[in-house]
Structure formats: structure tokens, C-alpha cells
Amino acid sequence: MVITRFAPSPTGELHIGGARTALFNYLYSKNQNGKFLLRIEDTDKERSKKIYEDQIINSLNWLGINFDDKAFYQSKNIQKHIDIAEKLYENNFAYKCYCTQDELDKKRETAKSNNINYLYDGTCRELKENRDLPYVIRLKVEKNKKITLYDGVQGNIEIDTNTIEDFILLRSDNTPTYNLSAAVDDNLMNITHVIRGDDHKINALKQILIFQYMKWKIPKYFHVPLIHSENGKKLSKRDNASTTEDYKKIGILPVALRNYLLRLGWSYKDKEIFSDEESIKYFNLKNIGKSPSKLDFERIKSLNEFYIKNLDEKILIENFILYTKFYKKNLDSNSIDIITKNINILKNKAKTLEDIYVNSSFIFDYQQIKNAVNSKNKTYLNQFLEEIKKLNSYDYEKISNISENIVKKNNIKFKDLGQPLRLILTGLTQAPSIKDIIKILGINEAVNRINYHIN
RNA sequence: GGUCCCUUCGUCUAUCGGUUAGGACACAUGGUUUUCAUCCAUGAAAGAGGGGUUCGAUUCCCCUAGGGACCGCCA
Numbered sequence: 001m002v003i004t005r006f007a008p009s010p011t012g013e014l015h016i017g018g019a020r021t022a023l024f025n026y027l028y029s030k031n032q033n034g035k036f037l038l039r040i041e042d043t044d045k046e047r048s049k050k051i052y053e054d055q056i057i058n059s060l061n062w063l064g065i066n067f068d069d070k071a072f073y074q075s076k077n078i079q080k081h082i083d084i085a086e087k088l089y090e091n092n093f094a095y096k097c098y099c100t101q102d103e104l105d106k107k108r109e110t111a112k113s114n115n116i117n118y119l120y121d122g123t124c125r126e127l128k129e130n131r132d133l134p135y136v137i138r139l140k141v142e143k144n145k146k147i148t149l150y151d152g153v154q155g156n157i158e159i160d161t162n163t164i165e166d167f168i169l170l171r172s173d174n175t176p177t178y179n180l181s182a183a184v185d186d187n188l189m190n191i192t193h194v195i196r197g198d199d200h201k202i203n204a205l206k207q208i209l210i211f212q213y214m215k216w217k218i219p220k221y222f223h224v225p226l227i228h229s230e231n232g233k234k235l236s237k238r239d240n241a242s243t244t245e246d247y248k249k250i251g252i253l254p255v256a257l258r259n260y261l262l263r264l265g266w267s268y269k270d271k272e273i274f275s276d277e278e279s280i281k282y283f284n285l286k287n288i289g290k291s292p293s294k295l296d297f298e299r300i301k302s303l304n305e306f307y308i309k310n311l312d313e314k315i316l317i318e319n320f321i322l323y324t325k326f327y328k329k330n331l332d333s334n335s336i337d338i339i340t341k342n343i344n345i346l347k348n349k350a351k352t353l354e355d356i357y358v359n360s361s362f363i364f365d366y367q368q369i370k371n372a373v374n375s376k377n378k379t380y381l382n383q384f385l386e387e388i389k390k391l392n393s394y395d396y397e398k399i400s401n402i403s404e405n406i407v408k409k410n411n412i413k414f415k416d417l418g419q420p421l422r423l424i425l426t427g428l429t430q431a432p433s434i435k436d437i438i439k440i441l442g443i444n445e446a447v448n449r450i451n452y453h454i455n
Numbered sequence: 456g457g458u459c460c461c462u463u464c465g466u467c468u469a470u471c472g473g474u475u476a477g478g479a480c481a482c483a484u485g486g487u488u489u490u491c492a493u494c495c496a497u498g499a500a501a502g503a504g505g506g507g508u509u510c511g512a513u514u515c516c517c518c519u520a521g522g523g524a525c526c527g528c529c530a
Binding site for chain 2: 007008009011041043044046047048097101104105108111112114115116117118119136154155157158159160163164165167168170171172173175177178179181182197198199200201202203223225226228230232233234260263264265266267269270271272273289290291292293294295296298299300301302303305309348349350400403404407413414415417418419422429430431432433434435
């Protein structure tokens with residue numbers, strides 16, 4: 001059975017690249033009728049925060065990326081990682097290193113200032129005797145050997161082991177390092193396919209060495225090129241578009257972000273829009289692209305617009321209410337009622353949930369404009385007012401005729417009536433058509449708002 | 456500096472050696488529209504450069520250039 005995993009470290013909010021990695025893992029496991037596991041890599045006690053663990057899980061839920069079983073916490077498995085380090089040491093695949101951090105820092109610096117490549121020089125590699133000093137455990141990387149990473153995305157990558165240093169497995173405080181923990185846990189969790197960011201390519205080689213020494217079955221690796229910011233640089237927290245939270249708070253729908261992420265670095269012929277079912281059905285690993293891709297905010301927005309227009313309106317309203325609750329304000333039930341009834345009008349201008357909020361604000365956040373109309377306009381508005389007063393509620397279709405007649409009668413342009421009318425009804429210069437505004441507000445409220453301004 | 460990876464319209468991408476190099480977003484123009492949008496139509500827009508291999512190269516190989524990742528007792 002195929003088992004994939006997403007293994008974030010809880011040192012920050014869910015990153016957009018992480019979200020894509022999670023999505024790919026999720027989709028592939030579902031496509032193969034396998035399992036998708038979540039492993040929180042919280043072995044860095046300093047930087048790992050509980051609130052980020054929760055945030056990552058919440059974001060995955062929000063995106064509809066559901067993991068199987070319970071979330072797995074790497075910190076709970078530390079003893080097993082230590083056991084393996086000791087086993088490697090006993091089998092002479094690893095050794096104790098007594099070099100201090102100061103010594104290593106110095107060597108690193110001299111190497112850097114001489115512009116030469118730094119690798120741990122193996123000072124302690126051949127030490128025979130034990131010393132009564134703090135030590136780390138390093139893996140003994142066999143020299144002068146070629147090792148191959150069979151990467152499902154990048155092809156076979158052959159590398160000389162001389163360029164891989166004897167990396168640390170166990171720190172001097174006896175805690176395991178990332179490469180040890182990751183390898184041990186991937187083995188323990190029976191991970192069959194490791195799909196992750198490009199930045200782990202070298203780590204894969206290191207982890208493979210551990211797998212080989214332990215005679216474990218090596219998983220298949222797929223290293224996905226990273227996502228770059230719009231200016232081509234590595235995505236950073238300062239880009240304001242780097243975490244799923246950044247998108248959530250401006251009113252991007254989870255379906256839209258998911259669809260966008262799916263098509264970033266992956267494709268299926270000419271297809272752009274994927275339902276959840278389709279994405280599971282069509283997802284495969286061989287269509288993952290080899291080159292890094294840039295984020296395109298306009299594309300995200302346009303996809304979001306598509307989903308706002310095409311999503312089931314009930315679901316759209318659910319998303320909208322949750323959105324306003326989190327990021328705007330709790331709307332009263334009357335306003336929600338009005339918005340729900342008129343969502344087909346209000347959603348038409350929106351690219352984001354925030355747009356829907358702004359577009360509907362004249363319902364719950366109406367601001368009267370002082371001196372909005374001049375005396376000439378008042379005459380037309382008065383005529384308009386008298387006519388709509390005569391309307392039965394739900395007789396909104398006649399509104400167009402009313403304004404048409406007034407325009408003809410006074411020999412004016414529609415603009416002369418429509419512009420001030422829209423402004424006093426909504427407090428906004430851009431809003432739905434006059435007919436729709438009155439329909440949304442109801443005759444009474446419309447009459448009130450006009451009255452206020454012409455008297 | 457070392458190791459490794461990548462390179463098709465501005466962006467995401469399609470192309471299993473033979474195509475007028477296709478689609479989507481963005482952009483431009485026109486139409487619809489009682490504001491703004493929407494919507495519809497049309498258009499402009501690409502194989503980094505140089506060598507090979509081949510009857511034929513965007514596709515395969517090499518070199519150059521550009522971009523990226525990694526090089527922690529972080530993950």
C-alpha cells in the first residue's frame with residue numbers, strides 16, 4: 001500500500017509551498033487508495049511552538065487536505081531515533097566526535113575566508129579511544145563512492161560521497177538531528193513515497209545512507225522544485241503571500257487555492273479547473289514539472305473569481321459568513337438574511353470574499369453622504385421617489401420603466417438620475433444596478449434613504 | 456567557492472523528432488451592459504545563445520550564459 005506523509009516543522013504558519021507539498025502527498029495517496037500521514041517534526045524545542053502545530057493542522061483542514069490516522073509527533077519518538085544512532089555506532093557505521101562547536105566554527109570561517117568549500121574534516125573519525133568529554137555521534141560516510149538518488153521528478157542524481165560530510169546523528173545533548181529522525185520515522189511509518197521540496201535533495205542522500213546501513217527498504221523520492229515569489233526570489237514571510245493564512249484573510253476560497261496549487265508545477269493536459277474528485281482521479285507523479293514556478297497572484301484571484309461564481313451558493317455563503325466572522329465582523333442575522341437572498345447579485349462583482357463584503361456593506365454599514373445632491377437632482381429624485389412609493393413590494397421589475405420615464409420627461413441622461421441615486425442609496429459610487437439595490441434594500445428602506453437626502 | 460538541479464508567450468503550462476508551437480491568467484481592441492464589473496469576440500505575445508546527431512530538432516547530446524537549491528550540534 002502506498003503511504004505518503006507531510007512532515008512540517010511547527011516553527012511557523014503553514015507555508016504556501018508546504019501546502020502544495022501536502023496537497024501532492026494527499027492526492028497521490030488517495031489516487032493510489034493509500035494513506036496520507038501527518039508528521040509534526042517538533043524536535044527543535046527552541047523553535048517549535050504548539051500554536052503553529054494547531055495552525056498547520058487548521059490550515060490543512062481548511063484546504064480540505066485530510067490526513068489519515070492521528071497526527072504523529074516526532075518528539076514522542078526520540079528514544080527510537082537514539083537507539084538507531086547507537087546501533088549504527090555499535091556496528092561501526094558511526095563514531096564519536098569530540099570537536100567543539102568553537103573549533104568547528106573556526107574551521108568553517110577559515111574555509112569561507114579562503115573561498116574554499118567547507119566539509120567536516122573527519123578529525124575524530126579514526127579515534128580509537130573514548131574520551132571523557134562531550135561528544136556528538138557522526139555517521140561514517142564511505143569515501144570515494146558514487147551514490148545515486150533515484151528521484152521520480154528529477155531523474156537519477158549521482159553524487160560523489162566525498163562531497164557529503166560525516167553529518168551529525170546525535171547532538172552532544174544526546175538528542176537526534178533531523179536526518180536521523182526523518183530516516184527512522186519514515187522507516188517506522190512505512191512511508192513508501194516521499195514527496196517534498198527540492199531543498200531536501202541532499203538530505204535524501206544522507207537519509208539513504210542511513211537506510212542502507214540499517215538494511216531498510218528505501219522509499220521512493222520525489223523532489224518538487226520550489227515555489228518562487230513573483231520577483232523570482234525565494235518566497236519569504238515578508239512577501240505577504242507566503243502562508244495559507246495570507247490568502248485566507250483576503251477572502252480566497254480554499255477550493256480556489258487548492259486548484260491553484262495543484263496546477264503550480266503540475267499539469268494534466270489543458271485542464272485548468274479540477275473538482276476534488278477530478279484532482280484525485282487525475283493526479284500522478286510523472287506530470288510534476290522540473291523547473292521552479294513563480295507565484296502569480298492574478299491567477300489565484302481569477303481562479304477565486306471563478307469559484308465564487310460557480311460554487312454552490314449555499315457553500316459560498318457558509319464560507320462568506322465564516323470569513324466575516326474571522327476577519328471582519330459578526331454580521332447580524334438580518335443582514336446575513338439579505339445577503340443570502342441576494343448573493344446571486346452581490347457575488348457577480350467579486351473576486352474575493354472581501355469583495356463580497358465590501359459590495360454588501362451598504363446593507364449593514366450604510367453611510368449617509370452629506371450634501372450628496374444638488375437642487376436640480378432633487379427634482380428628479382423626488383419624481384423617482386413618488387413613483388416607487390406607489391410600487392407594491394416585489395414589483396421591482398417596474399423600476400427600470402420608472403427611471404426611463406423620468407429621463408425622457410426631463411430630457412436628461414440616465415447618468416443625471418442614476419449617479420446621485422446610487423450614491424444616496426448606498427453611499428458608494430460603485431454598486432449594483434438601481435433596480436438591484438432597491439430590490440436588495442426593499443422599498444421602505446430605499447424610500448427612507450432617499451427621503452433623508454432630499455429633505 | 457564546492458555539489459546538484461532547472462531554462463517554451465510577462466506568468467502557469469501543453470508538446471511522447473515532422474504542429475500555422477496549443478490552452479489558461481494577465482494585457483490590448485471591439486461588442487453587450489442604466490455606474491463599475493460580468494459576459495462575448497478578436498488580437499498581440501515564446502522554444503536563452505552556440506555547436507553537434509538527424510532527411511528533419513522546442514524535443515536527443517555537448518558547451519556557454521542565466522536562474523535556483525544545498526553546503527548548521529535548524530528542519
